[in-house]
Amino acid sequence: MNFLAITRATLAKDMRLEWRSKDAINAMLFFSLLVVVIFSFAFDPTAEESRRIAGGLIWVAFLFAAIVALNQTWAREMKNQVLDAYRVSPAPATPLFLAKAIGNLIFVAALEAVMTPLFIAFYRLRPLGAGWQLIPLAILGTWALVVNGTFFAAVSLRTRAREIMLPLLLFPLSIPALVGMVNATTAILTGETSPALWIALLVAYDVVFTTACLLLFETVLEAE
Amino acid sequence: MKRGFTILAVLTAILLSFAFYAALLIAPTEQTMGNVQRIFYYHVPSAWVAFELFLINFVASVIYLIRRSAKADMIALVCAEVGVVFCTVVLITGPIWARPVWGIWWTWDLRLTLTLVLWLIYVSYLVLRRFSMSSQTPLLAAVLAVFGALDVPMVYFSIWFFRTQHPSPVIGGGGSLDPRMGRVLLYNWIAFMALAWLICWTRYRLEVAERAVHEAEAMQSLKEEEAR
Amino acid sequence: MADTQSTPVVVADGLIKQFGRFAALRGVNAHFLAGRLYVILGDNGAGKTTLLRTIAGLAQPSGGKITVLGCEDRKASRAQIGYMAHPSLLYDEMTGMENLRYFAELYGVRSGEMDRRCREAIASVNLDPDLERPVGQYSQGMRQRMSLARALLNDPKLVLLDEPFSNVDTRSAAEMAALLAEIRDRGKTVVIVTHQPAQLTGHADEFLWMERGRIVNRTTSLSGAGQ
Numbered sequence: 001m002n003f004l005a006i007t008r009a010t011l012a013k014d015m016r017l018e019w020r021s022k023d024a025i026n027a028m029l030f031f032s033l034l035v036v037v038i039f040s041f042a043f044d045p046t047a048e049e050s051r052r053i054a055g056g057l058i059w060v061a062f063l064f065a066a067i068v069a070l071n072q073t074w075a076r077e078m079k080n081q082v083l084d085a086y087r088v089s090p091a092p093a094t095p096l097f098l099a100k101a102i103g104n105l106i107f108v109a110a111l112e113a114v115m116t117p118l119f120i121a122f123y124r125l126r127p128l129g130a131g132w133q134l135i136p137l138a139i140l141g142t143w144a145l146v147v148n149g150t151f152f153a154a155v156s157l158r159t160r161a162r163e164i165m166l167p168l169l170l171f172p173l174s175i176p177a178l179v180g181m182v183n184a185t186t187a188i189l190t191g192e193t194s195p196a197l198w199i200a201l202l203v204a205y206d207v208v209f210t211t212a213c214l215l216l217f218e219t220v221l222e223a224e
Numbered sequence: 225m226k227r228g229f230t231i232l233a234v235l236t237a238i239l240l241s242f243a244f245y246a247a248l249l250i251a252p253t254e255q256t257m258g259n260v261q262r263i264f265y266y267h268v269p270s271a272w273v274a275f276e277l278f279l280i281n282f283v284a285s286v287i288y289l290i291r292r293s294a295k296a297d298m299i300a301l302v303c304a305e306v307g308v309v310f311c312t313v314v315l316i317t318g319p320i321w322a323r324p325v326w327g328i329w330w331t332w333d334l335r336l337t338l339t340l341v342l343w344l345i346y347v348s349y350l351v352l353r354r355f356s357m358s359s360q361t362p363l364l365a366a367v368l369a370v371f372g373a374l375d376v377p378m379v380y381f382s383i384w385f386f387r388t389q390h391p392s393p394v395i396g397g398g399g400s401l402d403p404r405m406g407r408v409l410l411y412n413w414i415a416f417m418a419l420a421w422l423i424c425w426t427r428y429r430l431e432v433a434e435r436a437v438h439e440a441e442a443m444q445s446l447k448e449e450e451a452r
Numbered sequence: 453m454a455d456t457q458s459t460p461v462v463v464a465d466g467l468i469k470q471f472g473r474f475a476a477l478r479g480v481n482a483h484f485l486a487g488r489l490y491v492i493l494g495d496n497g498a499g500k501t502t503l504l505r506t507i508a509g510l511a512q513p514s515g516g517k518i519t520v521l522g523c524e525d526r527k528a529s530r531a532q533i534g535y536m537a538h539p540s541l542l543y544d545e546m547t548g549m550e551n552l553r554y555f556a557e558l559y560g561v562r563s564g565e566m567d568r569r570c571r572e573a574i575a576s577v578n579l580d581p582d583l584e585r586p587v588g589q590y591s592q593g594m595r596q597r598m599s600l601a602r603a604l605l606n607d608p609k610l611v612l613l614d615e616p617f618s619n620v621d622t623r624s625a626a627e628m629a630a631l632l633a634e635i636r637d638r639g640k641t642v643v644i645v646t647h648q649p650a651q652l653t654g655h656a657d658e659f660l661w662m663e664r665g666r667i668v669n670r671t672t673s674l675s676g677a678g679q
């Protein structure tokens with residue numbers, strides 16, 4: 001039984017299921033749009049100012065959207081207790097985690113893809129630094145949120161007040177990643193400093209926590 | 225056991241009294257800040273003690289993950305709780321000090337920010353322990369503690385780097401320390417450690433007793449039907 | 453073959469399972485042999501489901517020992533176990549074949565074999581493998597049967613079923629019972645927890661009666677009921 005095969009099969013299954021119940025994605029896309037609009041009403045800066053604060057605003061907005069997506073990571077497995085079927089099978093826990101995390105990455109990236117052009121329009125953003133760097137940054141930053149988010153979504157399956165436990169556990173741990181994401185974005189937008197060290201921090205964060213999640217997920221899955 | 229506890233309690237009382245006296249009367253008055261600066265002797269040792277307790281929690285959590293020892297779990301729980309208390313002291317004394325001296329309530333300096341993040345992580349740890357419906361709560365908590373420990377160096381680095389780009393006042397003084405002040409700081413640190421040890425010991429005994437009661441109840445319910 | 457008949461497939465030794473103050477299992481001793489069909493009966497709260505889940509490896513015992521297919525390590529025996537419970541353990545938005553293909557992947561079924569195995573499993577419970585309807589739109593009875601197909605997909609040596617006949621019409625239930633008996637005849641161990649043992653009277657090798665977390669009686673027929 002192949003680790004990669006199970007990851008691929010699980011990811012494909014999740015994509016198929018997501019596609020079939022499109023109302024969930026549509027609702028979240030609309031929610032993301034709303035977040036951007038609300039932020040724009042709340043903060044209405046000049047073009048010069050916006051480059052300084054946009055980094056923070058955008059990532060907070062992404063965070064809100066991500067939480068909504070992360071909270072339903074395991075929803076389908078909890079329905080009909082499908083998770084039991086997975087646990088009873090000889091398939092290891094790690095490919096399941098990886099597939100769910102990648103699925104969430106794709107999902108949140110889709111939300112970000114909707115929100116970003118809106119932010120650029122509303123805040124008249126034009127990066128003064130190397131704009132292309134924003135793409136790998138977005139991937140690194142989103143993965144940082146999604147890898148721990150998927151993990152703690154599984155942890156919160158065993159708690160009361162599930163939907164509040166996820167952000168409660170996730171936010172404190174995500175602080176260094178958030179500092180990194182926001183400062184790197186600001187550095188690229190204003191072009192005043194180099195984002196290099198911040199990106200290095202994000203890479204370190206991603207590597208460390210992806211490893212931790214992969215190693216400890218099985219323990220969490222098997223906890224009754 | 226009981227005697228050791230009493231000895232520690234007495235010792236702690238003595239150390240705390242002496243440290244208090246030292247902080248108020250032996251330590252020289254700081255030249256720019258005046259007597260307000262004396263809160264430094266509470267602020268800094270509390271932070272050190274909190275960090276030590278969290279470190280013990282991390283080690284105990286790792287031991288629990290490897291050996292599933294109930295004792296390790298109890299130590300982890302106790303250190304987390306007492307650590308959060310000392311952390312709270314740091315977060316309250318910080319602003320109390322900062323306001324009269326620098327006119328601000330808060331600054332994102334390294335120690336204060338790190339303390340805040342640790343406080344957040346460990347409060348979330350305690351919430352997880354309380355809200356968990358799993359029969360393997362200690363396991364989930366230990367996993368969270370490991371994640372927290374992995375996070376700390378990254379928090380440190382991210383704040384440090386941010387500060388190099390955006391310098392701001394450092395609460396707690398960055399410069400060199402008068403050796404007399406250093407000595408008083410040491411006395412207070414030792415006294416606080418004794419206090420922390422005392423509180424932890426008490427909490428530990430409480431936890432042992434509580435678990436013994438649960439064990440007994442569980443055993444009782446197991447034997448219930450045998451009487452028939 | 454005689455050898456496998458004598459080595460027990462499941463050995464439970466003083467099995468204890470506690471949820472906080474509530475003891476679901478208070479010392480269960482049992483062994484299940486190959487090529488037999490066992491029925492576990494008892495009131496609600498007797499511990500039947502907990503026992504089954506502990507055998508399946510979904511619950512860890514609080515005390516005592518359980519050995520399944522010669523292994524104490526639950527992970528080692530998973531490939532040989534089939535488990536079915538009251539929730540369907542299926543994805544409502546996928547068709548039967550899609551569901552089974554996914555689970556077949558989890559059991560390491562090779563891609564060449566996959567379609568054939570899935571079709572066989574679905575056909576064995578008298579359902580149409582080519583049905584395009586998602587499982588969520590099945591009737592209760594059909595869903596139960598599809599769930600059984602999923603449990604049998606990996607040709608398990610040990611089949612564990614929790615209330616397989618609930619909400620199933622009499623004829624389908626009889627067919628399922630016959631299928632389970634046939635599996636037993638092929639040398640597998642079948643353990644069924646049920647409130648409706650009538651379907652199994654002709655097929656069961658042994659009835660186990662549970663009460664308050666213990667096995668209180670073992671009989672070979674339903675008429676030897678109670679204490």
